[in-house]
Each structure stands twice: as C-alpha cells, then as structure tokens.
Amino acid sequence: MTTGLAVACRRVVHIYRAEAGDVVALAGVDLSIGPGEMLALVGPSGSGKSTLVALLAGLMRPSAGLVNIGTYDMGKLSDKEISRLRGTQIGVVVQNATRNLLPYVSLRRNIMLAQRRAARTKGVKLDDPDRVLDLVGLGGQGNAAVDTLPPGARQRAALAVGIAAGPGLLLVDEPTSQLDTGGRDEVVHALETVNAERGTTIVVVTHDGDVGARLGRAVTIRDGRVGAEGRDGQDFAVVAGDGTVQLPPQVLERFPEGTLFTVVQSDDEVSLRAYVQTPAH
C-alpha cells in the first residue's frame, strides 16, 4: 500500500505577470491536508483553484510562501527533481480525460507508459497494470483502446494513468464536469477505492457540490484565499494564518465594506453584532 503524502501551504501567494498588469491569483493560502485525506477544492470561476493545484503539482513555483508535499519544499526543488516527483510521487490528472491518455493504444499500454519513470527508480514496487485498472472499476479491459470507451470509463482510465506509478498524492482537475450522474458516481467511487486501498492523499478541483460533499472535506477558495470549509455537511469559516476570517458572501452582501462589528464572546461562543450607525440629521 502506498503511503499518502501530507500537504502544507503556508501564506501562499501567486502572481501572474501579464502585459496588461499583474494578476494576484493567490493572496495568502493556508491549507493543511493530512496524509491519506481526500479533499475537494471548490469555489467560483477565477478564484484560484487551478493555480493552487498547479503549485501542488510543481508546474509553477509560488511567488511567496511555502508549499510542502511530504518532506519536499516545492519552491526549492530543481526542475529535474520536480519532474522526477511527478513521475513517481505526485499523480496529476488534468481536465478533459483524453488529454491524459494516448487514444489509439490499449489501456494497459497507457498504464505501462505512465509507469516507465517509476519502473527505473530503485526500490519502487509497481502494481500490475491490470490491478491498476481493477482499482478504478475497469478490470478486464486492459486490451480496450481508449477511443472506444464511453466518457465515464475514459475519465476513470485517466485516473488509472494518474495512479499508475503509485503516487502518494493525486491531483485531479474537474473529473466529473462532462459526465451524467451515473458516470460521476463511478468516478467518485473509483477515487474512494484508490484512497481506501492505497491510502493516497487526493485533491479534486470541482464545481460539483455533491462531489465535494462525498469527499468529506470541501475547501472553498474565494478571491485567492481559503474562504470557507465544509466538513461532513456542515459549513465553517476558517481563521487564516494572518488571523483574518472571511465572512460568507451572503453576509457580505448585507453588510458593505466598512461595516463595524462588535465581537461578542462567551465561554463557548464568539459572535459578531453589526453596529449600524443612525444617520446624522
């Protein structure tokens, strides 16, 4: 069984330098994910989810802050070290299943190609490709060509390629966006099976609230920061590393910028009381 890798982000900032001006995509993300945990990243379009995943995958370096995967500081590794990690310890499944797969060769061949780098690494014991296919519910389909599979199976084939090398961290971008309910359930079930059998830490970017709920922990990214967290069906506000807490959007709609609040504290409760000024006559 693989050992899941822990993830720790501390005050992570990412700025895209564009001709039209700099874009602050991440503005101080603090996030800890335990080894073997499953987590969904949710949030509005443009909030920074894909940027965060790209940093976890080592596809980009943070502009500031720390991104640690297991014992690795992703901001400090060389390109070569990062590329080795991605071939062995970090599995990445990008959006749109076919972009992860070679369409005209068999599923088994796709998996063997994804295992090439790990197979050259000393001490790594790889699962047989047929066993990898079993894990995602595609047992017995090793000879099928990717382009003959229906969309849900193709997405699970992409997952199989992502876990082929036995990574401790699996990053998956929007795995259910083009699937019907049945296809979505099979993909979530495949993720749950990989997590249960291998202990792999799994991070899924999704717009689908149901997927977030099924994974048990859903972190909302809002304006480049952790805006809220859902656990076991309950929503929570989160204290960031700099001591700030984002209020839910529906609260912010009622109380515009500059609204004053009194913080009311008792032994087991902290609440906010808005201070509404009476207009001067």
Ligand SMILES: Nc1ncnc2c1ncn2[C@@H]1O[C@H](COP(=O)(O)OP(=O)(O)OP(=O)(O)O)[C@@H](O)[C@H]1O
């Ligand atoms: N290569 C880039 N150059 C400049 N700005 C970028 C680049 N990539 C993303 N951005 C900007 O960074 C911010 C965060 O984008 P990101 O793609 O991480 O958000 P997202 O939450 O994944 O969105 P979506 O759900 O639409 O995929 C957005 O304002 C986006 O326009």
